[in-house]
Amino acid sequence: MPDAPRAVHIPVMPREVLQWLRLSAGQVVLDGTLGAGGHSSLILKAIGDKGRLIGLDRDPMMLEFASQKLTQTNATFVRASYSDSAEILRQLGVSAVDRVLLDLGLSSDQLADRQRGFGFDAGGPLDMRFFPKEGRSASEILEEWSESELERIFLEYGEEPQAARVAAAIGRRRRRGQAIRTGEDLLACLGETCGNPGTEPGRTVATRIFQSLRIAVNDELKHVEKMLTAVLPTILNPGGIAVIISFHSLEDRLVKNAFKGHHGWQVLTKTPIEAMPAEVRINPRSRPAKLRAAQWLPSQPGR
Ligand SMILES: C[S@@+](CC[C@H](N)C(=O)[O-])C[C@H]1O[C@@H](n2cnc3c(N)ncnc32)[C@H](O)[C@@H]1O
Incomplete structure (x- = not known):
């Protein structure tokens, strides 16, 4: 029997993703763009056995890659768009999450x-x-x-x-x-x-x-827009953090405007974070990536 194909995708800005997600043991995290599970494997290490990871991807092939790699019982994978994550979380009996990661676009796989x-x-x-x-x-x-x-x-x-x-x-x-x-x-x-x-x-x-x-x-911008405006604020716990990596200027503008346009967001990254030259040399795919992070603080007085 030939070996199952191995994932080739290298996760973008892994160090920065962890830095801005500020994870701790026991948290509930939604990885809305699971891909082959590169970022998710780091998230699982940080949240430990008591944490819970929900990974979504529109592409059934990517769910297979991720399921081969991540076999922890506290990880649940669903084939769905992140823009439907409110409904998915409800079906899973999860009322809200502490962290959300979106790494938009296409995987190398x-x-x-x-x-x-x-x-x-x-x-x-x-x-x-x-x-x-x-x-x-x-x-x-x-x-x-x-x-x-x-x-x-x-x-x-x-x-x-x-x-x-x-x-x-x-x-x-x-x-x-x-x-x-x-x-x-x-x-x-x-x-x-x-x-x-x-x-x-x-x-x-x-x-x-x-x-x-x-x-x-894939009507990609529609999914991004729905997620940013109608879904994210309803699924994050107060104090929760969203980290979003875009590869296209239109997507990055949507993220920037959504974070600036609602009083509930406290923007953590004043300017978008980009990959360091050393990463770009190893993984040229990271060159256009822009990472933005914001914290959901809906009832802060004076904000
Ligand atoms: C850049 S890759 C993610 C790679 C992943 N972070 C990793 O480290 O392996 C983007 C993934 O998002 C998925 N995707 C794109 N649009 C989506 C959507 N609306 N909902 C869920 N997944 C989506 C793609 O199928 C692809 O697998």
Whole structure:
């Protein structure tokens, strides 16, 4: 029997996550983006046997990775979006939590799976859904959405200056009856318009287009916004801390505005925390990461 695949994801800013979470033994912690459980394994050590960890992920593949790694009986894993965590906690009989960690976006394990369509070299269908049973795949979006809608997501989520040219090229391909089914098809289409994706600047355009598609496919900003505004304040105990790592400027802005926009939050990180150069050298994925932390103090007088 071949060995089960091993997780390749390296958790971002592990030291800083622990520093800002300020964990202690016995706490109840929600890891809303469990992934392969890298951060969660550190959290479990810090909260000890008397603590409790609830780990959520939209992607069933990531739950499998995490369950192989973390077998402690005080850890519960559920396939769900963090934006549904109020409901999940209720079902688990947990009234509120002391700490919440969100490490947004994509894991290196999802990127590495060529059948999921997240990476440039995706040989399988261009899917990109975190939960493959939910919503529209990336290739369906490229087939069905109007050119102006595609231009909007490339511009808004990818900040791609050539958004209109890329959307027009996809439209031309569709009119020629050539569907974009794989990552390679999409790269070929981008190559016709914006230069060879094997070289700069073609690679930069491809990175932005793939990222914007993934955000659109999974409606990622909607989940972040719901979590920040409607859910987090209802699931944290008074004095509880939320630590959120973003990889996209739109997400980081949502986090910053949510923490500033409600009197119940005391912002702990005046400016976002970034990975140290030594970490970026070992784990280049950490380069764009921005960590913000805030404490939930809903009834502080004068705040
Ligand atoms: C950067 S990875 C997390 C890695 C994890 N912190 C670790 O150390 O292994 C982000 C994870 O969040 C998951 N994810 C993305 N959106 C989600 C959502 N709305 N709810 C729950 N999980 C989500 C992805 O499937 C992915 O596994």
